[in-house]
Amino acid sequence: MVPLSYYLVLSGILFVCGVLGFLIKRNIITIFMSIELMLNGVNLSFVAFAAHWHALSGQVFVFFVMVVAAAEAAVGLAIIIAVYRTRETLNVDQVNLLKL
Amino acid sequence: MLPMTTVTAFSHLLPGLLAQAQTFQPPQLADYMRILPELVLSVFGMLIMVVDPLLDEDSSHQSLGTIALIGTFTALAATFCMAHYPGTAFYNMVRVEGFSVFFHFLVIAIAAVAILSSFEYLKVQRIRAGEYYALILLGTVGMCLMSSAIELVLIFIALEISSISTYVLAGFRRRDASSSEASLKYFLLGSFATAFFLYGVALMFGATGSTNSDAISQVLRSGNVPVLAYVATALMFVGLGFKVSSAPFHVWAPDVYEGAPAPIVGLMSTGPKAAAFAVLLRVMFEANAPGRFWLIWVSAALSMTLGNLGALVQDNVKRLLAYSSIAHAGYLLVAFAAQPELGTSAAMFYTAAYAAMNVGAFAVVSHFANAGEKYVTLDDYAGLGRRSPVLAATFAFFLMSLIGIPITGGFFAKFYVLTAALKSDLVGLAIILVLNSAVGAYYYLRIIVMMYMREPRGEVPVPRVPTAAALAIAVCVLLTFYFGVLPGRVLDYTGQSARQLVTDTAAPPASSAP
């Protein structure tokens, strides 16, 4: 028997890893992956809470999150391509035309 | 694309599924009436995409824009229809009430004006019109849903719809590196924030076992609020705070506003923001989120201060207005710290007034920006009062409204917020607001000073104002003026809906579809 909170902590760890990835990674694609990681962490929470409340809606949410993630991925990667076209770099530290 | 969407949209009519779902009551006409504006907008959005390939590049701007405009007007009409069907729909997913009708109306009107002000802009900037208008319309669907959704998941999806469409729209000036950079920043940070929001939703679900705002509010009102709910509120606040660009989650706004196409900035600084505020109102007031007071207090104070201070030294008008919008988000948040009923009413009015003046201001900016948005610095506005008196006068009018000078909507907006704050004994916040508006006056004044008190620079062209843009600006002027002189009716309406919103949730949740 595993306490539900373990799952939650795991999801939290994933989420935090995602956040950290966003903060420390320089490659835009990797950063984007970090976001996916965060979403995955959230998904785990949903599923765990679904189990906790025994409410299936929690699982349904996960599908929606996946759809959103997919949509985001499509748009996001397109944006990354667009940026790469204009800037020819994937290093986020060099994408700083707009500032101050 | 069209067939697929149609299939999904009407999937419940498929016989196989019907057989399985026969124990369930299918959605009825009233349910559809309650999402009529969304339906209309989606249909017109798809219509544009269908028509787009049939038209050649040159003539498409005008006709597609007209279709989009008709779409928004139809949606406005639909909103009127919708208003006659108060209540929840689709199994407690959305609720039509004064509050949501108000925001529907507002968001659609914003979209309409944004479309109007885009007519010429698209041509000048050589932007493809089909996707542009379609994205605006479909994005509006998301914004509309945000205001009426009472289910966190639906809110999340609606939020994503509006966000993704604006991410894309922000990058539409594709010849310009700054535009795609804006798009990227907006997208990455937006997704980042969305993840926070989503995590908050998950925790709220965990804390209350439901994602319906009514249900949540009931649980939270029953006392003994779990700590998890607090954390959930915090996370949701981070996500929503990002969307409304309140400090310290405002960092994206200046960059994105600077890079994005001007009409889109007008749209996204008001439309999604208004919708996000609607969500925030729902989450904070209707769902009765715990421990929100100081959170909002500090965030409001920070937003006002950082926004105004940041704007002081800006030389790019778009960027300046971006900072200003941060500050205005702060003013708006002051209302959130007030008593629910007063605060909601004041916040609703504020969003409307702010939308009118800010969209108008950006309409002027986008008209004046010229190809490649070359002329957006303060110096380019020198002597505008002499070269283009009418345009300058309207811009000055919007700026005065943003300052909060009487007879403009901005004044009453600020005024109601202050009243609400003072009635709730938020003297400290009121004073911060007052001081900030004084500081804020300075940088708006800089633009006015530039326009009227400096000699014009020769090389900056002043294009003739096309009809569509003129119309857009005129509408904004009239509305700003209307809000500034006769705010009574609007305010009655917002007051009523606010009361409804607050008392409704205090009572047991309304029963689902009639």
Add this chain to the structure above:
Amino acid sequence: MGSVNMESLSPIILSLVTFIPAAGGLLILLIPRRDRDIKLFAFVISILAFVASLHLPVHLHRELGPFGFEIDKVWITSPNIHYHMGIDGISVWLVVLTTFLTPLCVLISWASIHERVKEFFILLLILETALIGVFTSLDLFLFYFFWEATLIPMALLIGMYGHGRRVYAAVKYFLFTIIGSMFMLAAILWLYAKTGSFDFVVIQHAIRSGSVPGFENASLWLFLGFFIAFAVKVPLFPLHTWLPDAHVEAPTAGSVLLAGVLLKMGTYGLLRFDVGLFPEQAHRNAPWIMVLALIGIIYGALVSLVQPNMKKLIAYSSVSHLGFVVLGIFSFTTAGLNGAVFIMLAHGVATGGLFMLCGILYGRRHTYEISEFGGLATPMPKYATFFLVTVLASVGLPLLNGFIGEFLVLSGAFQARPIYGILAATGVIWSAGYLLWMYQRVFFGKVTHEVNNALLDLNLLEKAALYPIAIAALVMGVAPMIWLSAIDPAVQAALAPFTQLASKVVGQ
């Protein structure tokens, strides 16, 4: 027949007077850009407003009720905002002063405004409406509305038609005032939040009957909130530094209205709202406010003494003069208040006149530096005469308008606090010093700069603008009863709470 017409006019006359100029301003929008037509039209409109405004003092019932010509209509329901206007013996003259000065401003701007003429006169007329509105509003919200509405046209007049550092001056003016008025707004809103009304009379009654919750604790802050807004406008030391800059840079008409009327908004506000709503706080805070006023009187005079720039000199003299007004108001004596109101009017006429005269000179030489002139009485004797009359009025020579107010204020202040009265009375010496010295340097002696020999004396238009000033200065000095008979009852009414206050103190 005529009287019947007059009676039927009474309910709308205030709105009429207030909005004639603005309506005229909007009509100017429609006039094609022919400068002469625009100027003529603006002049006709402003004269019309003046004539209409004369109805007010003539028909004001001096005994009946606190306010005359009241009009009270609901404007916005849900914050309870009324279109509530009315005047008493104090405000009626300020309205007339405004309408009196505006046509003169039009005349004086006739020759000096060449560019953006249309905008200029539109702004001027809108400014007039806003100014009148300030004095006629009885709804705090309406008052605030007009108060703020004066801000923009004035700032634009300075910024668009001013001289060298006009932008700095306009921005400084704008920021000083708006920062001040924000505090007032907060105070107004607090009152609204607690009483549910913006109506001056209602709030005043609520406060006096003690039915405002939390008023005891808040009254000081409310008083200060109003006070800051008004003190900036007056301007009271040390918030006065916007004034010299604004004046020096402003176009003549702007200066005239700025000194003539805009500053009075501050003192009027102090009298009507700060003192009217918070008599107890006013009484409690009077000592330091009077000290500030005193500093203003002496300080303004001393700084004025050493100004090398005519307009700046007059601007600082305004600081000094307005100090008298504040001193009079916070003396809470009949004489003090009467005098304060009278100085407001007299200063409007005299200083307005001085600014017009400066503007005329500027139009010929494009400088205000005193050292650029000298011996002007030789080439322009008429001009010198008008200048002298105005200077003497400003100095406070008996039988000219400056004296009456100064005398009353000083005697009032002396009755209240002798030492203040004595110190303030030194202002009498200083004002003679700086103005006469300036007059000597500008007009007397031999012509020191060759160009000045060729200066033209006054033309017909300028004389038309200056005669009313001179005549008004004389009439006000000789027959102040015309004004005082209306002011006095209003002042007595305003002082009523203070006599109660005094008796309460004695009772304790």
Add this chain to the structure above:
Amino acid sequence: MLHLILFLFFGAICVAGAVNLLVQSHPINSALSLVVVMASLAAEYLLLGAEFVAAVQVIVYAGAIMVLFLITIMLLNAGKEERTKGSRVATLLGVPGVTIGAVLVAWTLLGRSSTTRSVSIGALWGAPKDIARLLFHDFLLPFEITSVLILIAIMGAVVLASKPEAVARGPRKDA
């Protein structure tokens, strides 16, 4: 016990994958680590009894989305990450902030919440049928609205990824 071991096993893989994502400097490696995370998460879902979710996780996430990522990486020919020092805020403010936040949340989740309930292995209850019932009835509207979302995403991707006629190159900060 088995449950715990399995949980810990997959959890460890999951965390290891996440950490590896952070550590790896080549995006391909990161992407592959993400696949590992997702796959192990699918296993965790199964442990929680959500069979359909687990399946979809593998198909959609690990299958579809990650492929998209990989394609992009290939397309753009992304190289190794340069360790540029563009932001002090992120490291000095962000990382400690996140750490504190994480600790607080974890502490809340572990200690204070009412989520002490546990799940048992093998109790699969998220059957496709039940989920479908929910999805096409209670969540009908979100489901339908998702189509709009997808439409937007498709459109956006098409617009943004298509090649504009002329691209104005922004100045590059450094090579």
Add this chain to the structure above:
Amino acid sequence: MTPHPYLWLVPLLPLAGAAINGCFGRRSSKYVISAIALVFCGSAFAMALGLAAGFSSASAPYYCDLAHWIRSGSFQVDFSFYLDQLSLVMLLVVTGVGFLIHIYSVGYMWNDDGYYRFMSYMNLFMFFMLTLVLAKNYLIMFIGWEGVGLASYLLIGFWFTKDSAAAAGKKAFIVNRIGDFGFLIALFLLIKHFGSLDFTQVFAAVRPLSPETTGAGLLTAIGLLLMVGAAGKSAQIPLYVWLPDAMEGPTPVSALIHAATMVTAGVYMVARSSVIFERAPMAMTAVAIIGTLTALFAATIGIAQTDIKKVLAYSTVSQLGYMFMACGVGAFSAGIFHLMTHAFFKGLLFLAAGSVIHGVSGEQDMRKMGGLRAYMPWTFATMGIATLAIAGIPPFAGFWSKDEILWKAYGASPVYWLIGVVTAFITSFYMFRLMYMTFGGEYRGAAAQEAHGHDAHGHDDHGHGHGEPHESPWVMLGPLVILAVLSGVGGFVGYGNRFEHFLAPVFQSVTEVAQETSHEAGGGMIEYLLMGISISVAGLGWLLAYFLYSRRPQLPARIAASLGGLYQAVVHKYYMDELYAVLFIKPVIDGSTTILWHGIDQGVIDATVNNSATAAREVSDTVRHMQSGNLRSYAGWVAAGGAVVIAYMVWMGVR
């Protein structure tokens, strides 16, 4: 109290003249201008004579209420006029002497470009002076008070292209204002304590009060303050400095305003307020001391002056000191008596001096005159009479009044008398010095004339030729003669205390006091002894002057050289102007510039404003740098903000 319906006409007639000439004079002929000025001024004089003829002490005082002027609450001031014995005397003096000087001016100013202006100003002055004299309350008096100041300002600065004239006008106005300041405060005290400024009401309220013999009370304060006002107008220490400078104005102005009428207003005011002063012994003493000192002080300066008008100016100051002394010792009627005679002889002196100046083409320096007796005998004769009068040689007018004062002063304190006598000696000396330097010896001006040129004295030579000195026209000599007659016989008015008795109703109780003191002093014997002494000192002064300036004209220079610094000090008027400049004017100007304007206004207030603006911009710049443009930084902000929010919320939840 008898109402008199036409009293107001007296002051208003000259005002009408002033207005007519002021408005239309520019385009009128000089004859019309003269006619208007003289008719309106003369009719005022005629009315005054009529009033005097109809005056009966029984029905006096007369009054005339014209209109309300100011009303504020219960406090009220009306335009109302008042005629009693005192004002009748003043009225006659002012209109009479004024009218004569008007006539004289016609001749003197005829060739000036601003003739109409001059006549208008003169009429204006008459209006204000008559208002001052006929006022029924202090505030109307104050109108006249300030008004004569204005007229004086305008007339001193009449030749405004001359910088010194313009400066002198301003100086006169401002110094007078300092005095007015005291006057005003006195009025405020009156208002505060008596609620009125009306003479009758105030005096009625004051009369029952007992004299404040111990310490300073209300009446003392009022008295002292009134004295400050009077000192300003009547050029007493320390406010006398403006009067000598005022000689920059045309000579008729000096005669009318700065000798005969305006400067005596202070004395009139003190006399008018006798009811108050009488109950404020300390104030009386102060008046006496100031008057005595001024008399002596100014006289000593007069010794060394070489400008003919300056000598007369200091002499005026000195004589005013006498009048003050008289008032100070309670001899108000003596003061008024001297005021009257002084108006005659000092007016005459100035007019004669004007005639001299006129005759020698604008020269005012006595060292360049001499021997004029031959050229202008009428002038010499009349001026001689005036000199005898001022020196106190019997039976000329000055003797009577001066002797009266000295006698009364002796009654109060022998010290006053002693100083008075010394002053009389000095007066006699410098006046005869003036006579000898001007009319005696040889004409010294011819040589200087060529070198000196035309323009040094601007307008004052009004276009006459450069030739020999010559006698003035009859339009100027006429007034001289009339005044000479008055100076000769005017003193007999006071013979046998008739003058005193006439004024007695005004100074009722005071005369009693005075009589008491005269009894204490010991009666007739001493009176004649004192009279003898004063006559003899006057004679001594004459002799000394004769010796020094007629017999041994080289001697004064040697004496002056031997006195060295002292002489220089006297020549430079004891450096009083310089002292005032260093003590007051410079500190005020410099202080205002450096401390107030540059220091506080720009250095503190504006700097605070500007600095806070700069500071705001700097803060703004800092805030701007939050916006580094780096995505990861932004995420850092969001994450950190999020962490804070979470931390707070957890704390809220746990709490």
